[in-house]
Amino acid sequence: xxxxxxxxxxxxxxNRKAYHDYFIEEKFxxxxxxxxxxVKSLRDGRANLQDSYASVRDGEVFLHHxxxxxxxxxxxxxxxxxxxxxxxLHKKEINxxxxxxxxxxxxxxxxxxxxxxxxxxxxxxxxxxxxxxYDRRESIKTREAxxxxxxxxxxxx
Numbered sequence: 001x002x003x004x005x006x007x008x009x010x011x012x013x014x015n016r017k018a019y020h021d022y023f024i025e026e027k028f029x030x031x032x033x034x035x036x037x038x039v040k041s042l043r044d045g046r047a048n049l050q051d052s053y054a055s056v057r058d059g060e061v062f063l064h065h066x067x068x069x070x071x072x073x074x075x076x077x078x079x080x081x082x083x084x085x086x087x088x089l090h091k092k093e094i095n096x097x098x099x100x101x102x103x104x105x106x107x108x109x110x111x112x113x114x115x116x117x118x119x120x121x122x123x124x125x126x127x128x129x130x131x132x133x134y135d136r137r138e139s140i141k142t143r144e145a146x147x148x149x150x151x152x153x154x155x156x157x
Contacts, residue, residue, distance in 0.1 A: 009114040009115060009116060009117070009122075010114060010115040011112055011113075011114045012042050012045050012047050012112075012113045012114055012115065012121075013045075013047040013048060013112060013113045014049070014111065014112040015049035015050065015052070015109065015110055015111050015112065017050060018049075018109045018111055018126060018128065019111075020131075020136065020139070021130065021131055021136070022107075022109055022126070022128035022129060022130055022131060023128060023129045023130075023131060023135075024109075024111070024126040024127070024128050025106070025126075025127050025128065025129060026100075026126070026127040027111065027124055027125065027126050027127075028089065028093060028097070028124070028125045028126075028127070029122055029123075029124055029125075030061065030087040030088055030089045030122065030123050030124075030125055031087065031088035031089075031120060031121070031122060031123075032063065032085055032086075032088065032113070032121050032122065032123050033085055033086040033087075033088065034068075034085065034121055035079045036077075037070065037071040037074040037077065037078050037079050038068050038071075038079050039121065040071045040073075040074070041068050041069055041071045041072075041074075041079075042068060042113065042115075042121055043115075044071075044072070046068065046069035047066065047067065047068045047069070047113050048066070048067040048068075048069075049066060049110050049111075049112070049113065050067075051065050052065040052066040052067075052109075052110050053065065053107060053108060053109055053110070054087060054108035054109070054110060054125055055101075055108065056094060056097055056098045056101055056108070059091070059094060059098075060086060060087075060094070061086070061087040061089055061094060061097065061108070061125075062084050062085065062086055062087065063084065063085045063086075063087055063123065064084055065082055066082070066085060066110065066113075067081050067082050068081055069081055087125070097127070101127075105129050105130060106127055106128065106129055107127075107129075107130070108125050108127060108128070109125070109126050109128045110123050110124070110125055110126075111124045111125065111126045112124045
């Protein structure tokens with residue numbers, strides 16, 4: 001997504017560790033089926049995507065281990081914080097994901113949860129391949145080198 005489209009969405013939670021641990025090959029936008037108190041909790045920004053993943057079962061996509069805190073003003077009807085949530089995608093996208101996730105080493109990782117312009121909760125999924133330890137070190141080296149270059153250019157001005 002471009003910077004303009006990111007500014008139009010209200011981002012609730014991002015999975016920063018995903019970019020460190022995985023190579024993101026492709027991104028998908030999916031709707032998420034939520035209960036009433038989950039929406040209110042998301043509007044408060046109380047979600048955590050750490051250690052969460054998505055899976056394809058029986059032609060449907062599900063989000064696992066996504067922690068949405070119980071709503072603070074909720075009553076006895078509050079939701080389970082780490083329940084499995086259904087994701088809404090087109091059948092063509094689900095079939096594509098099913099084929100790709102059955103390949104060796106590819107998995108579905110949620111990258112961020114946000115509200116669209118229309119106020120709908122969305123999840124950005126990334127089709128990811130795990131990084132090895134030396135890949136992680138290499139990405140850290142390149143990031144630090146680019147920081148050094150930026151710092152040198154800034155000092156020069």
